[in-house]
Structures are given as structure tokens and as C-alpha cells.
Amino acid sequence: MREFLRCSWAFFRRDAQITYSYPLALLMGLAGTVMRVVVLWLPAQLFADSAVFARHGGFIPFAVVGSTIMGFFMASYRGFSSSVRAEQAMGTLESVLMTPASIAAIVTGSSSWTMTRALLDAAITLTAASLFFGLELRGSPLAILVLLVLTNLTFSAMGMFSAAFAVVFKRGDPFRVFVGGASFLLGGVLYPVEILPSWLRLAGEFLPVTYGARALRNVVLEGRALDELLGDLFMLGMFAVIAVPSGLFAFGWAINRAKRDGSLLHY
């Protein structure tokens, strides 16, 4: 465990140092997060009278929580796969794999900085919405954190499949296209799922983002406690229990396959 933490810390420090070496990009990234909230003002005027959003407290609260969860989804999902892809392209993957670090430590470590950034972005998004649009945050920060960590686990597992794909096929990730696209369309991120036909709503039930977005809205906007969300938490937990070991296995298998066919550093 100590070694696992040491490895994860090494990756976290490395990514923090690399990010810090681009100070302007860091500042612009933070400004971009605030801007994403501010620009919601215009569509909020368009949907001001929408009955669909009214049932969810209006467009702004719905969209803010939706963009928070989507930002988190993208960070969790892309964090590791992008890191593996970058390591392949930079030529450092071989050096990392020459160390005794375990696959689990590499996966966790490689996405730890991205996840921290995503948490920071989520906090900035909610704070900015509260400042600019008077969004009332009712949920406890601890409940939000627990929910985000659980959501992150399931999203990250999909990122491991994506990384496994990158190791074997290099480009053309179908997980990003299908899982990412479906999450946007069917997960109730950009608009309430009630407007979808029933068969599409049913398809959305197979996506973890559906449960994550619904649970987060209930906590942030309605101030519900975690014990009131056991159904969504159970589903997220189930996704995590199945997807995380499968994702780790898939990535380990991909690395071994690349070692067999000598394509570890191809990109």
C-alpha cells in the first residue's frame, strides 16, 4: 500500500510540475472554467419559460450541475487514456514500464492530477454559478465529494478500456465515440431525460453518467443526504465493482499484448 501511494504521489507530482511549467495555460484553464459558467447566461434567456427545465429549478441550475458532471466525466474518462497516449507519443511509456510500479499504481497515479484538477474545476463551476447566478448550493460538501469520487471510479474504469484500446490500436477509440457520445445524449446532462422517447430513456439507464448526474443534482440543488440516494449510489457502486477490475484487466492485457508484438512504443 505504501508503495502504491508512493507511486501515485510520484505521478501526481510529475503532472503538477509539468502543469506548473506552463503557468499561462494554467491560468487560462481556470479562466475557461469560469467562462463556461458565464456563457450559460445566453441560453438561460432562451429557456427562461421552458416547462421542462422549470421542473428542475430552471435552466441555470440544471446546466451548471450537468456541465460539472460532464467535466468530471471527461476528466475521469480521458485522464488516464490521454496520459497513456501522451506517454506513447513522448516515448516515456517504456521507461515507466521498466520500473516495478504496478498497473494499478500507474493507472491511479496517471489520473490523480487530472482528477484533482477536475475537482477544482467542479468547485470553481459551482462557486461561479453561485456568485453570478445566485445558485443556491444546498448539499453538504462531503456528500458531493463522496458522490464525485464514486462517479470518478466508474468513469475512470471506462478510461482504462479506452487506454487499453490506445495501447493496442493507437487511435480511433470507439469508447470515446460511443460511451462518450451516448453519455452526452442520454445521460440527462444537457437536458432532462424526460424529453427522450421511453426506449432511449431505457438505454440511458445503462450509463453510469445517468445515475451520477441525477444524484449530484439531488444533492447540490435539493440538499438531499446520501442515505436518500441509495438507489443511485448502489447503481454507481455496481458499475464500479464490475468496471474497475475489468478495466484494470483490459489495460494489463493490452500491455502484455503490446509486449508480445513489440508495439509498446508505436503510436
Place this chain on the structure above:
Amino acid sequence: MSVAIRTRSLSMNYRVGGNFFRGGAPRLVHALRGVDLEVPQGEIFGLVGRNGYGKTTLIKCVASLLHPTRGSVAVFGHDTVRSARSLRRRIGWVGTEERSFYYRLTGLQNLMFFGRLQGIPGAETRNRVHRLAAQFETEALLGRRFHEYSTGNRQRLAILRALLHDPDLLILDEPTRSLDPFAADILRRALKTWTCERAIRTIVITSHNLDEVEALSDTVGIMSRGALRVCGRVEALRCRFGSRETVSLNLADPVAQTLLQELQEEVDGLHWEPAATNDGTAGWLRVPQRPGDGSLDRTLRALLHDSAKIVTIARQVLTLQDIIDRVDEAQPTDA
């Protein structure tokens, strides 16, 4: 004798070409063909051969960066596929990949990162980095970002990283490729010292600098078309592949025909080569000899008796390159 590396019938095949969308069947490339190798602990083993003959594939299998198609590799008695993680603590690797560091990080930050992944505490890593940097005269580089490094300095940093966790086996793929002669000399001396410090320490080195391989290595292996054709000490290989060494006598005037005939009757293979360039000498008398056979002594006495004027004397031995040539020539050409 304890063995550091043992390979048994090691084969590695790659599929290349072929495309699902554009069609075409993939071609099978036999990068390694049944390699059997044993490297004793404490040795410096040099691996030589032409480009594309399987040197890097072989050492990558040993380093657990590649999994063999058939056969096995054991390092210090442990299989490199099944015990890859634990073995990596004992293996230091310097590859030819120049981009194996993070460009935005300094040399020190890079080494601290890899040190942590090796399980070395931060303070200890820092101490080791500074100690190694002093040994390899690279202290001034540590604070600079990697993208500012010259190719040679990148190579030096890779060597520091390979030694950071105090491995028992060091695998070096063309380690002095980009180093200036001074840095290369420091490295060669450091490697010699490093192996002498502990009996278990073993080095595998591949290089196209054959003089370097000969100077460093206790044993040399010659790869040809994916197979390890020959393995042994360089002197033993010379005896095996060389006929006799040749001593060449550069003479100011041609040898008298009668004297030449007499010498040729006494010394098998002796011959006269007229000078190819107009350097003021007449040519070279080539005298093949084995140590102690007296052919050189007889030739010199006969020449001096005939008042021949010897301008220079040169001893020519079979080089490692000659041996590689002969090994390659002896093998049938195949795909």
C-alpha cells in the same frame, strides 16, 4: 558459476504489414530464432551484429520489455515474464530511445520521479542522484529542463537513471552512441569499476563501436539474422575464425625474386604487395605467422642478410568486424 541471464530456445516473431481496411496479409518477421545464451554473473557481455539482426530485441526480452513468442528468459533464475515486476528492481536499462524523459521537467525532477517509481524514498533518491551526477560529471545539468539537453547529455541522464536503484544487471543499448570521447571514456571506466564493486553485478552491452565492445567485454556474442551464432572471449574467437595474424614489412626496395621464392618456400602464405600509392616505398611483404612459429624471425634475418631496408613494421590481427563478417558469410541468406 552463477548465471545472471539464461535464455532457452528464445524466439520472437512480429507480424508486420497487412491492413484490415486496405487488405494484404501480414508478413511474419523472425526477429529472434531459438537463442540459447548464458551470461555468468559478474561479466560484461558484449552483443554485436549488423543492424536489424536482433540485438535490441534480445536485450528487450531480457529486460522484460518484450514477451517472447517461444522459449524463455531467466534473469538471476527468475522468469522475465512471470516475475517481471520484481526483476525490474534488479535491472537498469538504457535504451536507444532519446525521448524517454519528460521534456518540461528538469533532469533532477525526472530522476526524482523515476526514483520514486523504483520505490526509493525522496531524500535517498536525491542523495543518489547527486552522487551519480558527481561521478558522471553532470551536476550542472540537473537543474536544466530536459528539452535543453544535448543528445549526449540526454544519454548521460539515461545512464544515471539506470544506475539510480542500484541494479544487479545493467543493460545498455549503444550507451556511448551520442557521447563525446571524454564522456564515453568516463562511462567506460565507470562501468568497469561498477562491475568490480560487487560480484553479482553484470552488464550486457550492445554497440556498433567494436573497439569499445572489445575493450569492455569479457565475452562477446555475435548475432546474425536473429540467431546468436557465436559466443566467447574475443581472443578465442580470433583463434577460431582467424587463420594467422599477419606482420607487414614496408620495404624501401622490392625484394629480390630469388629471396622471395626462398621465403615463400619456408613461410606458407608469405607474399609481396607492391605499393599502391607513391609514398616512396616499394611495397609490403606480408608475413603470416602464429606466435612462436619462427616465421617472422626467419624472414627478418633473411631480409637483413640481403641488406633490405625496412621502413615500417605493422602487426595486423583479425578485428571483431572481420569475425562478424565471417560469421555472416557462413550463414545462408533467408527471409
